[in-house]
Amino acid sequence: MTLHGLYPVPLPRDECTDLLRQMLRIRRFEEACAQWYGLQKIRGFLHLYIGEEAVATGVIRALADEDAIVATYREHGHALVRGIPANSVMAEMFGKVTGCSRGRGGSMHLFDATRRFYGGNAIVGGGLPLAAGLALADRMQHRARVTACFFGEGAVAEGAFHESMNLAALWKLPVLFCCENNDYAMGTSLERSQSQTDLCARAASYGMPAEAVDGMDVVAVALAARAAVAAVRAGTGPRFLELRTYRFRAHSMFDPELYRDKSEVALWRERGPLHTFSDRLKAQASLTEEDFLAIDAAVTAEIRDAVEFAERSPLEPVEDLLRDVHTPSAVP
Amino acid sequence: MTLHGLYPVPLPRDECTDLLRQMLRIRRFEEACAQWYGLQKIRGFLHLYIGEEAVATGVIRALADEDAIVATYREHGHALVRGIPANSVMAEMFGKVTGCSRGRGGSMHLFDATRRFYGGNAIVGGGLPLAAGLALADRMQHRARVTACFFGEGAVAEGAFHESMNLAALWKLPVLFCCENNDYAMGTSLERSQSQTDLCARAASYGMPAEAVDGMDVVAVALAARAAVAAVRAGTGPRFLELRTYRFRAHSMFDPELYRDKSEVALWRERGPLHTFSDRLKAQASLTEEDFLAIDAAVTAEIRDAVEFAERSPLEPVEDLLRDVHTPSAVP
Amino acid sequence: MTIREALREGLREALAGDPRVLLIGEDVGRYGGSYAVSKGLLEEFGPDRIRDAPLSELAFTGAGIGAALGGLRPIIEIMTVNFSLLALDQLVNTAAALRHMSGGQFSVPLVVRMTTGAGRQLGAQHSHCFDGWYAHVPGLKVLVPATVTDARYMLGAALADPDPVVVLEHAQLYNQSGALTGRPEPAEMWRATVRRPGRDISLIAWGGMLPRTLAAADSLAETGIDAEVIDLRSLRPLDDERLLASVRRARRALVVDEAWRTAGFAAEISARLMEGALYELDAPVARVCGAEVPMPYAAHLENAALPQTADIFRVARELVRGAPA
Amino acid sequence: MTIREALREGLREALAGDPRVLLIGEDVGRYGGSYAVSKGLLEEFGPDRIRDAPLSELAFTGAGIGAALGGLRPIIEIMTVNFSLLALDQLVNTAAALRHMSGGQFSVPLVVRMTTGAGRQLGAQHSHCFDGWYAHVPGLKVLVPATVTDARYMLGAALADPDPVVVLEHAQLYNQSGALTGRPEPAEMWRATVRRPGRDISLIAWGGMLPRTLAAADSLAETGIDAEVIDLRSLRPLDDERLLASVRRARRALVVDEAWRTAGFAAEISARLMEGALYELDAPVARVCGAEVPMPYAAHLENAALPQTADIFRVARELVRGAPA
Ligand SMILES: Cc1ncc(C[n+]2csc(CCOP(=O)(O)OP(=O)(O)O)c2C)c(N)n1
Ligand SMILES: Cc1ncc(C[n+]2csc(CCOP(=O)(O)OP(=O)(O)O)c2C)c(N)n1
Ligand SMILES: [Mg+2]
């Protein structure tokens, strides 16, 4: 694992600001979600990404517009960084027709066809086969596109992981597998769920280049992702990134967190991706406190607007319930 | 891969004779099956083990009576070596009530509870979870028993393989995984189905000790199996044996064998487990031609009797069709 | 006592009473059970018997089958019925088939508990109802507790059975409370029961649909319609006798099924009534089912997709009184 | 022409006519197709488009969904319907749900072919009939060819559809031969059709049960009973109109379903007739179904477990003439 954190940030200033802003957007968005969940405007399962923002941010900013993304039920951050407007993501959380899935998907099923955002999949491991197929379509149609597939370390135990990794490696499919290793699947830690806790070794066993990255360091993620994306785009086959991170919040809003110590959480919080990155930028004078406050204010306003938009948006008419079970077509 | 074949056979003479006899029983049994399939007395799918006899023989002779076996649809050999009488296996092939599954299972579903022979599973990879569970029961009940689980190299691509390997390694379950690598899954060769063709590397990626063995050499198999069984029985967790072998016949009776050259088959036939072993025994004077002929005559008689038994056995009465869908019980 | 507590008591009794019993599933231990049913059991029975499994539904379900063959009495918890699709092969092709295809040599005393059902805004991948699928498979039995007492004692009935039993626990019932009445006869757990006697129409329900069916019966009573409510309790075997007896008395019947209408379990009830009671029916057997749509997240859409008390009331009244002109 | 050849012609036409079409499955290429349906196509279209997959039903089915989203027109072959349980999660939770749960943003133009059915002594794990399960799922469509002409053209209909379509090919039909009649209207592929007109009873069948249902109708004719035979062709959507029209004419109906009786697709037909034709029925709708038992290997037991021509004949005659005293 390369620790980029120790060195001066090797990225242009505007890129750094962008990464910071994206992470902040996720953070503020989800803080609002937690609040509105408490007010019962958001319901169902809500999985927060707080603490893991560097992962989605670093990887997705390394993608091109024509690339595709497959994510999990913990995907607000991915959707936002990909460019789905906060309005439409928040409206989705509120179950409104202006949401990115018309309010039918909710937190776990965000979609955006125009941005090639293929969900929002709530079956653990369920996205991996899909990603392989998207990549197969690219490969067969000679398009130099990448499909980034996110999943948790818990998914590594699923048969779907194994089958998809093999398929992608065997058929040399342009997939970037991004394993968000936050050490827990609900309450089950990696060591209690995997006989092989070195996930890169697991990936390498498919003959797939694999790299572990400090997922709390957005720069490390961004650099690793760029290199990996370039390699995948060049047609060298799939790659695997293990992004070592941590979720600061409970698994979902129902989780009493019996399975980990507060002290463990506190330790990881010290490595929080937002403050460590802004501290570094400040330390090397690429960012002033005022800059930070200005960004935060803009982001906060964006999220406040999004909530307002969501609140005043209409519901889908109930008569449309059966619409789009099928694609409109002449036959049958 | 250790090549024991080059050295004098390091086993007592009676053990050698036993191994030879068991392999010959499988061979003659299956030759009879092919013949009676042609006569339509045996129907359904028929998967012959001819060429692979050393694998089941070497492994199963290393097991104790209290150990368990889980096998595939290519399991006549395993059933015979385990001691299920040829009569009752052949009667099963003929669909007779005297068969080891009352004629309900046929070739792919041989069972024998008293010999802890748990099938006969026709879902590729389907036996692995079962084996893990049998071993879990032993472990939790503090019984020093081993469950030997056979499957083909094709099964390695299945999610069930991955999940079961991980579960067994994680929970330190006393399973001996025996991968019968005959290089083909129907018409798909290993290199066209696995990105990682080194199956021991695959197994080792679960933290499981793994060894590749010349599956055409019954002595090599026997020695490797003994060591592995002893280790598993001692409570050191599961082990993996890759048994490199080859099937001389088609996948099943419907297979036109378009996918491999006759010359490849011929090359492997030269390494046939029966004649190479008997040649070695003869070369070191542990076996005379007369011995061999006597064994073969006895085996041939056994199989002839089995066919006779199967032929004259009755069918299960059709009124019993619904019997044993459930265990007889008072409620409900 | 809530249904959740009743289920937990059932588990506790089983674990305390038989050392062969163990619970295997995702997050049944350290996490406390994703629906908190097994909360506290880890402390009481330890990690070997309250066994957290990796995310490997196929393997740990299959391991449950093997463990049952090996002399244990495993209870597999599949977190929700949606994920059970990943394990279905083991349940259908091994658990259900093993005894028959081996000529009766093996029993698989396995219990598989699953949380089922919609109504909590969990969307298209967490809201299924596959009751009819499990009830389709010979070799399986299917129990569906809908009351505190059944929740308390059905697990015992399932464990006492020598064959694989699927127990479907409806997510919306966990918080329901009620009085625990006496321990029923074991055989009763497998039989349909009249939850409310009535003469004008037989309302047939099970599991999560029972409370709203009872509520509809109350509303019907206010309009002078005396509805009988039957709780099937066991979907396989199905208690034809009590089912037919009720419908023959009432001469009208309505089946409430949360699942998609086409080829859901309600169709089987209707078909059995066709076969067993056609000449006693004064009106076609009606089905009130879930809309044929992947479950949407938004509350108003989800409500519209699920059978509601008002739907049951309306259809039942039409059956008895005739459709409004 | 055999049904196998007709299916192959359908595949060939699809592959030749649209470069986006590809066939993915176990042993579809080098081996020549486990039921030889795709034999020769590898030579014609190459290994990229006749793509042998590892034994990974879940992943390659899911990859088919992704490939469809990515602009291809994949045809997934699942060797037999039994193994499709391993892929069911992807079909139900992704293929079927994606369009609706995304608010209509995506179409999944995927075709999944599976060999289905019993009758070849393949035992408990290779003889299932899950027609009703696939027909239960909104978002999927289900086609079942039973004649040479349908086998020839249904794949085209399935590929022309923008949504996921499951095509169930019965193993016992592959060797059946018949005349290829003209290319039907695309819409007809999705509609029930009268295979034999008659006035006394409507025999409803599909797929593998059609030939023996027709044979039973011939036998009935010899006893003076004029049976109509309906071939459903599409199980989802189901052609209520023609189904009801036939039964209303004949006033008696019998459904033939190879699957286990309880909660199989025949139950749905019976329930629809209950709802749509009760007052026109002169007798209860009957079901002739498979026995509720894992399929045994022995021929006489397998025959006893499957609906036979004689069973259809006997039950139909009883429906028309009344049970023998
Ligand atoms: C197949 C399946 N099994 C179980 C669940 C329930 N579940 C939802 S999230 C989760 C934990 C997943 O952990 P991980 O993959 O590490 O992702 P994380 O939540 O940590 O981001 C579980 C068990 C599910 N959604 N799908
Ligand atoms: C889940 C599943 N998929 C497909 C099949 C069809 N099938 C039967 S045997 C076989 C090949 C298996 O190859 P391998 O595991 O190498 O065993 P071998 O036949 O070579 O002994 C296939 C594809 C099956 N029985 N089960
Ligand atoms: Mg995790």
Ligand SMILES: [Mg+2]
């Ligand atoms: Mg093989």
